Amino acid sequence: MNIQEDIRKQIVQELKINQASQCPHVVICYHSFYHNGAIYLLLEYMDRGSLVDVIRQVKTILEPYLAIVCKQVLQGLVYLHNERHVIHRDIKPSNLLVNQNGEVKITDFGVSAMLASSVGQRDTFVGTYNYMSPERISGSTYDYSSDIWSLGIVVLECAIGRFPYLQSEDQQGWPSFYELLEAIVRCPPPCAPPDQFSPEFCSFISACIQKDPRNRASSFDLLSHPFIKKFEDKDIDLRILLGSLEPPVNSSRY
Numbered sequence: 001m002n003i004q005e006d007i008r009k010q011i012v013q014e015l016k017i018n019q020a021s022q023c024p025h026v027v028i029c030y031h032s033f034y035h036n037g038a039i040y041l042l043l044e045y046m047d048r049g050s051l052v053d054v055i056r057q058v059k060t061i062l063e064p065y066l067a068i069v070c071k072q073v074l075q076g077l078v079y080l081h082n083e084r085h086v087i088h089r090d091i092k093p094s095n096l097l098v099n100q101n102g103e104v105k106i107t108d109f110g111v112s113a114m115l116a117s118s119v120g121q122r123d124t125f126v127g128t129y130n131y132m133s134p135e136r137i138s139g140s141t142y143d144y145s146s147d148i149w150s151l152g153i154v155v156l157e158c159a160i161g162r163f164p165y166l167q168s169e170d171q172q173g174w175p176s177f178y179e180l181l182e183a184i185v186r187c188p189p190p191c192a193p194p195d196q197f198s199p200e201f202c203s204f205i206s207a208c209i210q211k212d213p214r215n216r217a218s219s220f221d222l223l224s225h226p227f228i229k230k231f232e233d234k235d236i237d238l239r240i241l242l243g244s245l246e247p248p249v250n251s252s253r254y
Contacts, residue, residue, distance in 0.1 A: 152208025
């Protein structure tokens with residue numbers, strides 16, 4: 001954090017705002033402090049890691065569980081978008097954390113954009129390019145709907161067990177960085193295979209992954225989507241799935 005004093009004060013102020021966040025689907029920031037040239041964050045401990053850890057063990061997540069995950073993430077996005085007026089900018093599997101109580105929470109918002117821009121990166125490219133919306137990659141103006149694109153890509157990845165722009169499960173990466181960016185901007189968006197998933201799920205993914213941001217549903221509207229509503233009256237407990245997983249770290253060390 002070897003940066004200008006006014007920028008450092010701005011970041012500290014943002015950290016204080018984050019500590020005041022009151023949403024059960026955003027990871028709690030209990031405290032933050034500046035020491036020896038670095039900013040430290042004290043965050044809520046999510047003992048089952050992230051969605052990366054989940055899909056690494058189960059390979060794919062079934063629709064009923066995905067509906068529960070989506071609902072909680074959407075509730076977090078509604079809070080960020082409508083109450084905090086924050087674009088997350090970096091929705092991806094590693095930023096969606098889970099615990100053994102079946103809770104899913106968004107982490108790493110707001111501050112990440114400020115930290116990145118303070119050291120010379122443009123806001124347009126804050127985030128992980130794989131999950132960036134086409135308008136962000138092309139340098140166009142973007143809004144809350146860019147988070148919805150990212151959520152759709154994440155959910156589809158959890159459902160099919162691979163990054164949606166990869167051609168097969170065996171393919172480890174896109175041929176090149178620029179070819180992937182070109183595909184996201186120029187090619188038709190990925191979709192859920194209708195022969196493998198319910199019409200409700202396919203519709204949900206389509207509502208998220210629209211090339212034109214004006215055609216994407218909002219986080220608030222998606223909470224009422226038939227895919228989310230389909231499982232609300234079912235006795236589905238995400239704790240069953242998460243409780244069966246190995247924790248991402250050896251907790252006996254702490």
